[in-house]
Amino acid sequence: MSQNFPKNLSIIIPHYNTPHLLHKLIDSIPQSPDIQIIVVDDNSDCHLDILADLQGKYCAQVEFYVNGTGRKGAGACRNVGLQHADGKWILFADADDFFLPEMYENICPYFDTNYDEVFFTPTSIYLDTGETANRHLKLKNCIDEFLEKPTRENILRLKISTCSPCSRLIRHELIRQHNIQFREIQYSNDIMFTAQTGYYSRKITASRDTIYCMTRSHGSLTTHTDWDVFLMRLHEEINVCDFLLRHFSKKDLKRMQYACSIRLAEAVRRHYGLKKYLFIIKVYIQHGVPMIARGQINLISLKNYIQGLCTNETDSDYFVNNK
Template sequence: MTNLSIIIPHFNSVQALNKLLKTIPDIKDIQIIVIDDNSDMNHKKKLLELIKGCNRQNIEFYNNYSPNKGAGACRNIGLNRSKGKWLLFADSDDYFIDGYLDVIQRYLDSNNDVIFFKPTSIEVDTGNQAERHLAYSKLIDSYLGNHLNSEIYLRYCFSVPWSKLIKTSFVKKNNISFDEVIAANDLMFSTKVGYLMGNFEVSEEIIYCVTRNKGSLTTTVSHKVFDTRLNVFINYNKFLKEHLIKEEFNTLGLSSVGFLISAFKKFGVKKVCLVYFKLRKNKVRLFNPKMCNPIWFMNKTLYVIRKNKSMKRYYNKIE
């Protein structure tokens, strides 16, 4: 029996994909599923060269021929093809840490639905530690430190599929899949996993590294991407409001004011009005009550300023 299926969506990053694949051993116990998301012709040629030169028995390559472009559609193709007892998800420009397989093997016979691991991240051009993992690392630390409400935050704020070992039968039994949208495809998948999981375990060991490249982000966001993120957040808010008790929902302190600020900065006043009325129509709370606390507000503001400053070097402005 195959113990592990690793699902990897790919788009225009053959060199990074090759690096990722080298961190996964060529053994029958592991099924590697790579799904190309309509890469451009130049990268398709490179991918074909990689496939031809890849003398490995445990890698399966597929194309996303569905009408829906994006990592969500690719991951769903991977889920349908998965044969392993457990699932791991990886992005094609990330990689697994040395020794990760020894860590994972300790959990293969467990009765858990999910095992959470602490991630890390790196700046590819400098080799320095990045900040992409920090929010998720803090969730792990908080839970292991038995902090108040840490389980609620772990279940509903660990919004990415990577750095988790998830039992395949649990996902398929509950019909959990990714949203086939162009942005935020993983939020509802992770939320439903968090809500439905029974037994779970949390480890401080690191198995996965997220990468960040200089110029890998753009300062322009289309209306379509923005609206997709907004719609997913509305669905996220609705799901939690319907399934959690009031005290748990309020503990999360969800706020949509960030969408209003982003709409103003990127699109102007008209977009702010449209977003505001859509949020009100869907009964999404605009402000987190914690914003009334001046200390919390100051710390949050300083955090956002520091984050924006640290992110500037990654942006590649499109005129």
């Protein structure tokens, strides 16, 4: 059933301990009565004076909420934001990123279309130098492949394999109709959300217009390498694979690049040891997940893919404060 929304766009931002970067993000969003900006603070415990000043400065433009669910993380914060969202379309942004000047002009033409998702080519930079980084390359490459050849494989990769919910317009009605939520866990809390929106979305498009910039810092710790964190990520990926296998074939799973080879190669790179390698293989076999994804026999491509994973493992560095 079609729903009426008072605004065209809701932008949902989880925040934790980086009000100086949040300030830059809010400033990058145009002031418009048609845009609802929602910031959900995850109970920040430092720079509280700066955060309070920010709340005072933007009290008329931004809705500030606190994550009172008792479950920390960007996933829980985004779910709180969705409860308050009243826009026809949803954009997610991370507090350490920002929008580009032409963002609103580039997304406006899609407000009255019947797409479920609209993907925009992102970019990324190092905060300390302004040099181009590599955080955006996976989504950019998927968009390029889709626009050049919209095959089933390229459609599935774009909709489901890109993982991050940022730099895409999502129809709010799609989220509500299927009760799609983020997982309220510390790591990989967005991959089930994007898998479900990807599955339920029926009509998508993509644009080479760039509306969103992801950020990194040289020398910052962008990934957790300990086994316990790896295990949490592995189990969540298995949950996603279980969901996908209920709706897609193993062949499609290979097309979406969900396979044992990715996590296994990552584990080898981190020197976890033979016992853990065998454990990873066993888990994937038990759940019927393919061992090798399509196109990953190419060792150079596999190496580049793993390096991308290992530099973008935490959800937009949400739990890293020294970025």
